[in-house]
Structure formats: C-alpha cells, structure tokens
Amino acid sequence: MKYSSQMAAKPYFIFALILLAGEILFGLLMAIQYLYGDFLFPLIPFNVLRMVHTNLLIVLLLFGFMGATYYLIPEETETELWSPKLAIVTFWVFAAAGVATILGYLFVPYAELTELTFNNLLPTMGREFLEQPLPTKLGIVLVVVSYILNVIMTVLKGRKTVITTVLITGLVGLAVFFLFAFYVPDNLILDKFLWWFTVHLWVEATWELILGAILAFVLIKVTGVDREHIDKWLYLIIAMTMLSGILGTGHHFFYMGAPEYWLWIGSIASAVEPLPFFLMILFAYTMTRERKIQHGNKIALTWAKGTAVMAFLGAGVWGFIHTLAPVNMFTHGTQLTAAHGHLSFYGAYIMIIFTMVSYAMPILRGRPQGNSQKAQNLELASFWMMNIGMMGLTLALSAAGIVQIMDQRVGTELIGFMESQESIAGIYMIRAGFGLLVFVGLITYFASFFVKEEAGQTVGYNA
Amino acid sequence: MTERITKSMAKNIYYGGGTFALLIFIALAFDTVHQIPHRSNEVNMTPSVVAGKKLWEDNNCVGCHTIVGEGAYYAPELMNVFQRRGASDEGAFKSYMQGWMAAQPLDTPNRRKMPQFNLTNEEVDNLSDFLIWTSKVNANDWPPTIEG
Numbered sequence: 110m111k112y113s114s115q116m117a118a119k120p121y122f123i124f125a126l127i128l129l130a131g132e133i134l135f136g137l138l139m140a141i142q143y144l145y146g147d148f149l150f151p152l153i154p155f156n157v158l159r160m161v162h163t164n165l166l167i168v169l170l171l172f173g174f175m176g177a178t179y180y181l182i183p184e185e186t187e188t189e190l191w192s193p194k195l196a197i198v199t200f201w202v203f204a205a206a207g208v209a210t211i212l213g214y215l216f217v218p219y220a221e222l223t224e225l226t227f228n229n230l231l232p233t234m235g236r237e238f239l240e241q242p243l244p245t246k247l248g249i250v251l252v253v254v255s256y257i258l259n260v261i262m263t264v265l266k267g268r269k270t271v272i273t274t275v276l277i278t279g280l281v282g283l284a285v286f287f288l289f290a291f292y293v294p295d296n297l298i299l300d301k302f303l304w305w306f307t308v309h310l311w312v313e314a315t316w317e318l319i320l321g322a323i324l325a326f327v328l329i330k331v332t333g334v335d336r337e338h339i340d341k342w343l344y345l346i347i348a349m350t351m352l353s354g355i356l357g358t359g360h361h362f363f364y365m366g367a368p369e370y371w372l373w374i375g376s377i378a379s380a381v382e383p384l385p386f387f388l389m390i391l392f393a394y395t396m397t398r399e400r401k402i403q404h405g406n407k408i409a410l411t412w413a414k415g416t417a418v419m420a421f422l423g424a425g426v427w428g429f430i431h432t433l434a435p436v437n438m439f440t441h442g443t444q445l446t447a448a449h450g451h452l453s454f455y456g457a458y459i460m461i462i463f464t465m466v467s468y469a470m471p472i473l474r475g476r477p478q479g480n481s482q483k484a485q486n487l488e489l490a491s492f493w494m495m496n497i498g499m500m501g502l503t504l505a506l507s508a509a510g511i512v513q514i515m516d517q518r519v520g521t522e523l524i525g526f527m528e529s530q531e532s533i534a535g536i537y538m539i540r541a542g543f544g545l546l547v548f549v550g551l552i553t554y555f556a557s558f559f560v561k562e563e564a565g566q567t568v569g570y571n572a
Numbered sequence: 573m574t575e576r577i578t579k580s581m582a583k584n585i586y587y588g589g590g591t592f593a594l595l596i597f598i599a600l601a602f603d604t605v606h607q608i609p610h611r612s613n614e615v616n617m618t619p620s621v622v623a624g625k626k627l628w629e630d631n632n633c634v635g636c637h638t639i640v641g642e643g644a645y646y647a648p649e650l651m652n653v654f655q656r657r658g659a660s661d662e663g664a665f666k667s668y669m670q671g672w673m674a675a676q677p678l679d680t681p682n683r684r685k686m687p688q689f690n691l692t693n694e695e696v697d698n699l700s701d702f703l704i705w706t707s708k709v710n711a712n713d714w715p716p717t718i719e720g
Binding site for chain 2 (some may be wrong): 120142145146147150151154155156157159160207219220223228232235236237240242293295296297298299300301302337340341342344345347348351352355356358361362363364365366367368369371374378422438439441442443444446447516517518523524525526527529530
C-alpha cells in the first residue's frame with residue numbers, strides 16, 4: 110500500500126461482500142418459493158424477497174465501486190485521498206441507510222412503508238429496482254455526491270490519467286441518470302420510458318466505464334504492461350460501449366408503447382453491444398501474454414480474465430440472444446430476460462469487484478505479493494464454483510424461458526402462465542441447485558480470507 | 573488490428589462516437605416523449621386510471637407481475653389480463669377483479685400465493701381502470717398471444 114488513505118477502501122469491500130452473501134441467500138429463498146408457493150408465505154411474500162435480492166445487488170455494487178475507487182484513486186493520482194474522513198463517514202451513513210431500508214422491506218408491509226416514508230409528497234416508490242423509500246433515495250444522492258466530490262478533489266490536486274478521467278465520467282453519469290428515479294409521471298408508458306434512463310444507462314453505459322477503468326487499473330498492476338498501451342485499449346473498449354450502449358437502450362423500447370423506429374435502432378445498436386465485451390477478452394488475454402512482471406497475486410489476474418469472459422457471455426452473448434426485435438417479440442418478459450440479467454450482472458459487475466478485492470485486499474492486509482498459495486488455491490476453487498454455478502443457473506433459466514415461450518406464445522394449443530410454470534418446475538429445481546453451488550462458492554471465497562499465513566510462504570497457485 | 577490504431581485515434585472515437593450517439597439518442601427521446609400521449613391514449617387517462625397506477629406502485633405489484641413485459645416473472649403478465657379474464661368487457665372484468673382480489677390468498681396448497689391487500693371496492697375499480705387503459709396502449713402488437 111503506497112498511500113495510507115487507500116485504507117478507506119477496506120470497510121467498503123468487506124461490507125459489499127457481506128451484502129453479496131445476503132443477496133445470494135435471498136435469491137435461494139426465492140428459488141424455493143418458486144417451487145413451493147407456501148414457503149415463507151405470508152411472512153415474506155415474493156415481491157419482498159425480490160426487492161431485497163435486487164436492492165442488495167445495487168447497493169453492494171455501489172459499495173464495491175466506491176471501495177475500488179478509494180483504493181485506486183490515490184495510486185493513480187499519486188496523492189492521498191482529499192478526505193479519507195469523508196469516505197469513512199459516508200460509509201457509515203450508507204451502511205446504516207442500506208440496513209434500515211432492508212429491514213423496512215422485511216418488517217413493514219410495502220404500502221405502509223410508502224406512507225411512513227413520505228412517498229405521497231413525492232411518489233417515487235413501487236417501480237422495479239427503484240423501490241427505495243424517498244429518504245433512502247435522497248441518502249443515495251448525498252452519499253454519491255460526496256463520493257464524487259472526494260474523487261474529483263483528489264484528482265484535481267494530483268496526477269490525471271486516462272483511468273481517472275474515464276472513472277469520473279462514469280461516476281458523474283451514474284449520478285445524473287439516477288435523477289430520473291425522482292420523476293414518476295402519471296402515464297405508465299412515459300414512466301417506463303424514462304425509468305430506463307436510470308436502469309439501462311447505468312448498467313449498459315456509465316457502469317461499463319467504471320468497469321473498464323477498474324479492469325485497466327488491475328491489469329496495469331498485475332501485468333506491468335505499459336500504461337500507454339493499456340490506455341489505448343481502454344479507449345477502444347469504452348468507445349464501442351458508448352456507440353452501442355446508448356442507442357442500445359432502444360432494445361427496451363420495442364414493445365412498451367414507444368414508436369416503431371426503436372425496433373430498428375434498438376436492434377442495430379444492440380447487435381454491436383457484444384463487441385466491447387469481446388474487446389475486453391482480447392484486452393485481458395493480450396495484456397496477460399505481454400506481461401512484463403510475474404505478480405505473486407495470480408488469482409487477481411485469473412479474476413480479471415474471468416470478468417472479461419463472463420461479462421462477454423452474460424452481457425454480450427445472452428444479451429444478443431434476445432435483442433433483435435422479431436425475437437424479442439417472443440422473449441420479452443420471460444425467464445430469458447432473467448437469465449441474461451443474472452449472468453450479465455455477475456459476469457460484468459460482481460466479478461470486477463472480486464477482481465479488485467482479490468488484488469487490493471491482500472495489499473491492505475500487508476501482503477503486497479498476494480495471499481499464500483494455499484489461500485489462492487482455495488480462492489481458485491471458489492472462482493470455479495461460482496462461475497459454474499452462475500453458468501448452470503443461467504442455462505436453467507434460459508431453458509425455462511424457452512419452455513415458457515413454447516407454452517404460451519407459439520402455436521395454437523397454448524396454455525396459461527400458471528400451468529406453464531408448473532411444467533417448468535423440474536428446471537426450477539435445477540436452477541435452485543446451481544444457486545446453492547454459487548452460495549457454497551461464496552462461502553469458500555470467504556474461507557480463503559482466513560487461511561493462516563505460513564512463514565516463508567511461496568506465492569501463486571499451480572495453474 | 574489494434575496495432576494500426578493509435579491511442580489518440582481511440583480517444584477520438586470515444587469522444588466523437590459517444591457524443592454522436594448521445595445526440596441521436598436525445599433527439600429520438602424527445603420525439604418519443606412527444607408521441608407517447610397519442611400511442612397510449614392519454615386522453616382516456618381518467619383520475620381513476622391515475623389512482624389505479626398509484627395503487628399498483630404502492631403495493632409493489634411489479635415485484636411479482638410483469639406489465640407490458642416488464643417486472644418480475646413470478647406471476648402472469650397483466651397488460652392483456654383485461655382481454656384474458658374480462659373478454660374485453662369492462663363490466664365483466666370489473667366484477668371479476670372484485671371477486672379475485674377478495675379471494676386472495678387462494679388456499680390451494682403450494683400454489684404461488686398473492687397476498688391480501690385489503691383494498692376497498694373503489695380501489696379495486698381504480699386498479700381495473702388502470703389495467704383496462706394499459707391494455708389499449710399501442711405496444712407494436714405485443715403481447716403476441718392472449719396468454720401473454
């Protein structure tokens with residue numbers, strides 16, 4: 110660790126991982142309720158489980174991004190963080206708000222929660238992923254603004270690099286597009302249209318800038334490749350991201366009340382969306398091949414390559430499967446969307462956080478060349494368990510989606526939703542099994558933190 | 573291929589391309605916002621429809637159902653529930669909705685459960701009006717079948 114203020118990253122990383130455990134746990138509960146409708150009902154109805162599951166994901170990713178930023182910004186700018194104290198204060202504010210919100214979801218009926226949290230003053234609740242009560246939304250704004258302020262002030266007094274510029278662009282975009290969460294028009298269709306400005310332009314534009322910046326940082330550190338070379342790749346990747354991702358928003362506007370021209374624009378732009386992810390694979394593997402140093406933390410590089418591959422599969426391939434308008438006519442609103450959502454969020458965003466944590470945590474714990482070989486081996490096992498688990502549950506959800514389409518939307522002998530869901534029960538069982546594997550993988554990952562360091566350790570696993 | 577591209581070329585593609593895409597997006601977004609009132613028959617958006625939408629949000633219905641294809645996949649699509657359960661007849665649909673909402677949760681063992689939301693008759697009518705209005709939105713011929 111070169112700068113003491115990088116330590117601010119540590120609580121963010123730890124809390125993000127705890128929230129991830131919660132997210133997966135609630136995912137498993139949902140997987141069981143999918144099969145046994147009486148499970149946990151009426152104690153925790155499905156909508157509450159889902160809200161906790163998806164909101165934990167969003168919050169943990171924000172914690173992860175913040176941790177990653179606080180770690181990398183001092184090294185990039187070659188100066189201490191503008192205010193490490195602010196970083197710690199916002200950590201506690203955000204953590205308290207996050208926990209209070211989740212407890213609110215679990216213990217107060219949602220309609221009552223809307224009343225208790227002044228939703229009538231400015232209605233913002235009850236929309237997918239943006240279910241947070243008004244005070245939480247305002248809290249997010251406060252935390253994100255102070256976080257961006259901290260980053261910008263640090264960059265202003267230090268070295269400016271391509272990575273810091275891209276990161277700040279991503280963060281400012283994140284903040285700007287969140288503002289659409291505060292406007293809920295009475296017209297459902299207009300509401301949906303603008304809702305995507307937050308949801309899509311977060312995950313398929315601004316967050317990809319953050320992802321690119323973090324990935325570039327880790328690759329510089331573990332491969333020792335010349336920064337000029339890395340910068341070029343980073344620009345190319347995010348150029349393709351912007352070209353495809355912004356107009357790619359159109360793939361959400363096919364069948365929700367928006368005009369016909371989106372059928373063409375959305376299809377064409379999003380057909381290009383796999384490209385930046387493919388470049389990301391080339392990037393990670395090329396940098397690995399051309400590496401100038403043999404870093405002892407090999408598992409960090411494994412995670413970096415894994416991020417590129419799984420993001421390409423989840424966001425690129427699984428996105429492309431249903432992104433062309435004539436196909437989307439049949440896939441819109443089925444489990445295929447859920448399949449894509451799961452693998453893309455995991456591959457792109459959860460994995461980049463694992464990458465960063467795996468690189469930075471050992472350094473923050475006084476192990477500049479990474480954890481012991483034994484710990485890295487255990488972490489590698491968790492890497493495979495989680496990847497295979499996520500891949501398996503994605504395939505299961507895809508199969509479920511295809512059956513759903515055949516049952517409800519193709520041919521003449523159609524059956525209804527509930528009947529179709531019953532016919533998919535076996536596949537949902539397989540999904541739950543792979544979900545359990547992901548959870549075991551995460552526990553294994555946690556265990557790798559507690560492997561005792563031996564004296565005179567040898568570093569790196571035998572890949 | 574990447575050897576022939578320099579860093580400054582890549583940088584220009586990013587800034588130029590990004591700005592280009594953003595400008596087109598903004599222009600089309602304005603046009604869409606302009607067209608939505610017509611495509612969604614905003615003139616028919618009565619206070620009851622608006623109240624129904626508010627109930628839809630306050631009870632987090634989208635946490636289980638999809639509407640116009642968006643939401644959760646635990647329970648049926650509701651954009652065309654008016655055609656499916658009400659045979660496109662407003663009176664029939666409204667009385668169906670009153671019965672359905674009052675009967676929740678159904679006591680079929682291990683069937684997925686819909687909670688009892690304790691809505692008044694008027695509120696259920698608001699919800700029905702909201703769903704009837706939604707069913708008439710021009711969504712480019714989606715959903716493909718009555719089963720949604």
